[in-house]
Amino acid sequence: MSVLFTDVLVWAPAQPSAMVGPTDLLVDGDVIAAIGEQARGLAPADARTVDGAGHHVLVPGLVNAHFHSPANHLKGAFRSRPLETFMLYESPADPALTPTPREAYLRTMLGALEMLRTGTTSVQDDAFLMPTPDPEIIDAVMQAYADSGIRASVALDQPELPDADKLPFLAGADEGFAAALNTPAPAAAPELLAAYDHLVGNWHGSHGGRLTAAVSISAPQRVSPEYFAALDDLSRRHDLPLFAHFLETRVQRALSVPGTGQERFAGRSLVRYTADLGLLSERVNVIHAVWVDDDDLDLIADAGAVVAHNPVSNLRLGSGVMPFRAMRERGIPIALGVDEAICDDTVNTWGVVKAAGLVHNVSGLDAEDWPSTTEVLEALWEGGAAAMRQTGRIGRVDVGAQADLLLLDLHAPAFTPFNDLRGQLVYCENGGSVAMTLVAGHVVAEAGRVVSVDETELLAEARELHAARLPALQRTWAAADALLPAYDAVVRRAARTDVGMNRWIA
Numbered sequence: 001m002s003v004l005f006t007d008v009l010v011w012a013p014a015q016p017s018a019m020v021g022p023t024d025l026l027v028d029g030d031v032i033a034a035i036g037e038q039a040r041g042l043a044p045a046d047a048r049t050v051d052g053a054g055h056h057v058l059v060p061g062l063v064n065a066h067f068h069s070p071a072n073h074l075k076g077a078f079r080s081r082p083l084e085t086f087m088l089y090e091s092p093a094d095p096a097l098t099p100t101p102r103e104a105y106l107r108t109m110l111g112a113l114e115m116l117r118t119g120t121t122s123v124q125d126d127a128f129l130m131p132t133p134d135p136e137i138i139d140a141v142m143q144a145y146a147d148s149g150i151r152a153s154v155a156l157d158q159p160e161l162p163d164a165d166k167l168p169f170l171a172g173a174d175e176g177f178a179a180a181l182n183t184p185a186p187a188a189a190p191e192l193l194a195a196y197d198h199l200v201g202n203w204h205g206s207h208g209g210r211l212t213a214a215v216s217i218s219a220p221q222r223v224s225p226e227y228f229a230a231l232d233d234l235s236r237r238h239d240l241p242l243f244a245h246f247l248e249t250r251v252q253r254a255l256s257v258p259g260t261g262q263e264r265f266a267g268r269s270l271v272r273y274t275a276d277l278g279l280l281s282e283r284v285n286v287i288h289a290v291w292v293d294d295d296d297l298d299l300i301a302d303a304g305a306v307v308a309h310n311p312v313s314n315l316r317l318g319s320g321v322m323p324f325r326a327m328r329e330r331g332i333p334i335a336l337g338v339d340e341a342i343c344d345d346t347v348n349t350w351g352v353v354k355a356a357g358l359v360h361n362v363s364g365l366d367a368e369d370w371p372s373t374t375e376v377l378e379a380l381w382e383g384g385a386a387a388m389r390q391t392g393r394i395g396r397v398d399v400g401a402q403a404d405l406l407l408l409d410l411h412a413p414a415f416t417p418f419n420d421l422r423g424q425l426v427y428c429e430n431g432g433s434v435a436m437t438l439v440a441g442h443v444v445a446e447a448g449r450v451v452s453v454d455e456t457e458l459l460a461e462a463r464e465l466h467a468a469r470l471p472a473l474q475r476t477w478a479a480a481d482a483l484l485p486a487y488d489a490v491v492r493r494a495a496r497t498d499v500g501m502n503r504w505i506a
Contacts, residue, residue, distance in 0.1 A: 031402060097131075
């Protein structure tokens with residue numbers, strides 16, 4: 001398939017205006033084949049021609065560098081709570097909620113449709129497939145991404161240890177709470193590694209390389225060192241991103257405080273603990289990194305790891321504000337992520353872009369140290385590509401790069417009147433200006449609709465299935481209510497504990 005864009009503006013970050021043109025751009029197959037006056041002459045006779053009319057701009061497709069698709073059906077379902085209590089409602093391992101393959105497919109498709117409509121062309125899905133990642137469920141998730149046309153890297157975010165090994169301040173837990181804490185994880189390491197064999201063997205590099213595998217430990221406190229090392233080895237052998245949530249909350253920082261009940265960390269932060277295991281590498285996506293100190297940041301920088309920043313989720317769950325400037329000063333690549341649909345209540349990466357451009361303005365730093373629009377867009381595109389281990393292939397509009405592109409209408413409200421491309425991308429755009437989305441050279445959305453699948457039929461089916469599931473969901477939420485006070489006590493105890501820093505703005 002070839003597409004010739006004529007009389008179009010083209011993203012060019014080295015230029016003061018961040019664009020060049022009007023000019024022409026040729027997509028041939030899955031790559032950008034030519035930019036400039038030679039594009040028309042190189043276009044095949046059967047190429048589709050799209051007239052940019054001098055007021056459309058081609059920019060890279062957005063990269064959602066951190067996401068959890070299994071909660072796509074729960075947008076707006078819960079009030080804001082700290083992560084440790086929020087997770088009681090978000091991902092119960094209740095067998096009654098085990099999805100059918102069709103449910104898993106539709107649930108995944110909901111996020112893909114919203115992303116493609118609004119211009120996200122690449123996603124890293126850290127999928128917690130509760131209660132266990134059975135092969136038919138893995139296949140359903142991957143098939144949804146295959147059918148939608150999005151670029152996706154998917155890992156299996158499954159805890160291997162019970163909650164008793166993950167939380168501080170558990171001494172003296174009552175009998176009911178202790179039973180919940182010591183409930184084994186739904187799947188043990190051998191079962192999880194077998195699931196990865198299925199994922200990597202059947203899906204990694206499929207559909208022309210558009211679908212790839214990643215690995216996930218969920219978080220260092222949620223797995224054994226042996227399982228962590230096994231996934232690191234898998235990541236190394238196949239050059240896969242390794243997803244790991246680090247120091248998202250104050251509770252997680254409290255794990256490093258002596259006497260809080262998790263002596264396996266020996267007073268070390270989760271970053272230091274991972275580095276001491278020899279498992280902090282350039283392949284690691286350090287997710288969240290809110291409650292990090294200078295030592296943690298030096299370790300992350302030395303390892304060459306990428307930080308996945310989720311500012312909307314961090315606000316929704318009250319986790320705190322990540323030290324953006326301290327990371328930039330150390331040269332740590334930063335990527336941007338939605339996190340999940342119930343921590344953002346949309347799967348629209350533009351909201352994350354705007355939040356990243358705003359929330360750090362209350363850091364207390366001098367205004368010159370607040371994120372610039374250039375830095376935010378670098379995180380979106382270059383950081384996202386680095387997180388996916390696809391630097392140079394995605395996140396840019398260059399000859400030879402993958403044709404993951406957005407055509408934005410500068411006559412749309414977000415750009416009217418037109419003042420500055422970078423500023424209006426970061427602060428004004430919400431997906432409403434997206435005229436066309438291409439992934440690997442294929443038009444997957446156009447004129448506000450996804451065209452790769454029957455969007456209307458899929459959404460109707462998803463509504464029907466969710467309505468049938470709602471009573472079972474409500475029963476698990478009622479069961480979570482009974483455990484809430486005990487988990488909330490852990491959060492409140494951590495809030496009163498001196499952890500050597502503050503990432504809240506109050």
